[in-house]
Amino acid sequence: MDDGSGQRRVGRPRDASVDEAILVATADLLVEVGFTGLTVDAVAARAGVGKATIYRRWEGKEQLVLDALTASRLHPEVPDTGSLRSDLLAYYLPLTEADAQAGAIRLMPALAAQAALDEDLAERLRAFVSDRRTPVAEVIERARARGEVDPAMDVELAIDLLTGPIMYRLYFSGSPVDPATVETLVDRVVRAIGPGA
Amino acid sequence: MDDGSGQRRVGRPRDASVDEAILVATADLLVEVGFTGLTVDAVAARAGVGKATIYRRWEGKEQLVLDALTASRLHPEVPDTGSLRSDLLAYYLPLTEADAQAGAIRLMPALAAQAALDEDLAERLRAFVSDRRTPVAEVIERARARGEVDPAMDVELAIDLLTGPIMYRLYFSGSPVDPATVETLVDRVVRAIGPGA
C-alpha cells in the first residue's frame, strides 16, 4: 500500500472500502441525528466496523465529520433549458420533496450551530454551501448573457434571493416549501433581477 | 405569595427577581454558547444562584430554555416613515451591526438544530420567529394600502424574500451582511413585490 512516501508497507493493507463505509455511515447519521447527536459508536455500528478502526484513520469525531462533509459534495446537474425561469425551477423544485427536506433540516442547522464554535468546520461548511451555489451562478450568468438579467445585478445576491427564503422556511419559520411556493418565489425573483426598470 | 389558588402560603416567599435573573442568564448564555453548549451550572453561576433553586422552579434544561425564549420575546418598534423602502431599511439595517449578528449566529442555528429533534421546542421557535415577522408584515400591509405593493403578493413570501437572504448569509454562506448589501436587497425586493408589471 502507498503510505505517501512511495514505500510499500508490510502487513495487512487497509481496506479502502472501509473508509467509504465509514464516511457514508457518518453522512447518513449526520442527516438523521445532527452533529451533536452523532456518536462514534453509532457510526461504527452502522458501518459494520470496529471503533478502533475509525480511530486508526481519523483523529476524532470532528475530523471524521469534516471528511464526510467534504466527500459527500455533490456536483448537481446544471439545468440549461433556454430560459431563466425554467432553469431555476428545474434546480429548485426538487427541494420540495419531503426526503430532501427532512435530511437538510437535521443536517444544516446542526452544522451551522457547530460551525459557530469551530472555525475549521465553518470553513468546510462555507465550501459545502459554495458548491451548491455554483450551478445557480452558472444559470444566472447564462441568462445575463441572453439579456434576461440586469447587468448590474450582483449574482451572489441573486442566489441569496432564491436560496435564502427556502432555507429560512425550512429551518426557522416552519412554513411549507411546496412547488407552488417555489414557483411564486422564482417568478418574483426573476422580476427582481430582470433588466433595468 | 400567590400559589395560583389564591391562598397565602407560609414560609419564605420566592424571590421573583431570581426568576428574572435566571431567565436573563439563560438567554445571555444561549447567545454565547448555543443550546448544546449551555450548562445548568453555568446558568446558576451567571445568575448568582444555587442550582437547586433552578430545579425548584423548572423541570429541567429544556423547559428553562423554552421559558427564556418566550420571556425574551421583544416587540420591536414598527417603523412608519411613509415609504416602503425606508420602512424596510429602518427595520433591517440594525441587523448589520456586529453584536446583533454574533448573537444571532450562535442562537438561531443551535435552536433550529435542537428543534429538529424536539417538537415542543420547534413550536416555540416558530412562535419566536413569528413575533419578529409581524412588524414587517405591518409595514408591507401599509404599503399595500398605499398602492406600493402588488395586491396579489403573498405577504408571508414577501417577508421571506427579505429575511431569508439575510439569515442565509449569516448562518450558512458566511457572506457579509453590511448596509450596502441590505440596501440592494431591499431595492430588489421592493421591485419584486411592487404593483403588477
Place this chain on the structure above:
DNA sequence: CCATTATGGAACCATCGAGTTCCGAAACTC
C-alpha cells in the same frame, strides 16, 4: 418563638460518550 419554605453553595450520583486497549483472526511482505 416556632413551623415552614426559600436561599446560595457544595457534595454527590448516574449517565453518556469520546477515546484507548486488548483480543483472536485475517491479509499482506519477505
Place this chain on the structure above:
DNA sequence: GAGTTTCGGAACTCGATGGTTCCATAATGG
C-alpha cells in the same frame, strides 16, 4: 513460515454534565 499490520468487537478509562440531596441561613405567617 515469520513478522507485521489490519480487521471487527468487546471491555475499559475518564471527563462532562444533568439532576439530586443536604446544609446553614434567611424570610415569612401565626
